[in-house]
Amino acid sequence: MWAVDILDEVLARAAADPVVRGVILTGSRARGTETARSDYDVTIAVAEQPQPWRHSTRTDALDEVVCTVEALTDTSVHWQRYFYRDAKVLLDRLNGGIAELIDRQATLSAEEAALHARTSLDAYVNQLYRCAKSRRDGFAEAALLDEAESLPWLLETVFALHGRLRPYNKYLRWELESFPLPGDWNTALMPDRVRTASLRLFPAVETLARCHGHAEVLEGWGSDIELIHAFAEAAGADRC
The missing domain is CATH 3.30.460.10 (Beta Polymerase, domain 2)
Structure with missing residues (x-):
């Protein structure tokens, strides 16, 4: 009432x-x-x-x-x-x-989604590169913080690559349940899974970004990408 x-x-x-x-x-x-x-x-x-x-x-x-x-x-x-x-x-x-x-x-227009995806992808890679360097150099706590800071950019990137706005954290589960993403993304981005998965998901994000025409963003990082790959692979192996 x-x-x-x-x-x-x-x-x-x-x-x-x-x-x-x-x-x-x-x-x-x-x-x-x-x-x-x-x-x-x-x-x-x-x-x-x-x-x-x-x-x-x-x-x-x-x-x-x-x-x-x-x-x-x-x-x-x-x-x-x-x-x-x-x-x-x-x-x-x-x-x-x-x-x-x-x-x-x-609703994002196609042009808005493409621009936001490029910007967010670059920020995501940047933060993961910081994470990988911290891990390489033995700064475990800093690496955890770096990976945590990359998570918002991961979400921004994946949703933009699907032509959508990133939901507020409070509504992430609701968004995925109400308007599912294709493939494995719906499961991967659920709050209980994604909060510790930003580094591990990098290969999947990279594949998605390349499929949507954003290879130049990734290639702009040169060989630094390989350092991210190495630690992303290790993170995936640790989960298994």
């Missing part, structure tokens, strides 16, 4: 305000993964306001953000785009325009 009251109140305010163009429910409540402590994440799109974004309400029950329609068209801030994954449009006064903007936020 509390949930209905909150959304009813938000929608009633929105309906009475001619400036409002749309109401969007995001977060765990939209995805059906909420707990008893989950609040309601609501974005209100308006025709105009002095600033593009502002927090209007932030309580234990409701986190309400107001933005302009123009701000909602801006897809340049990559990290926040997953926020709109599987969002629910509760009010759309633009005859489907709000829904289109939300879908655009949550």
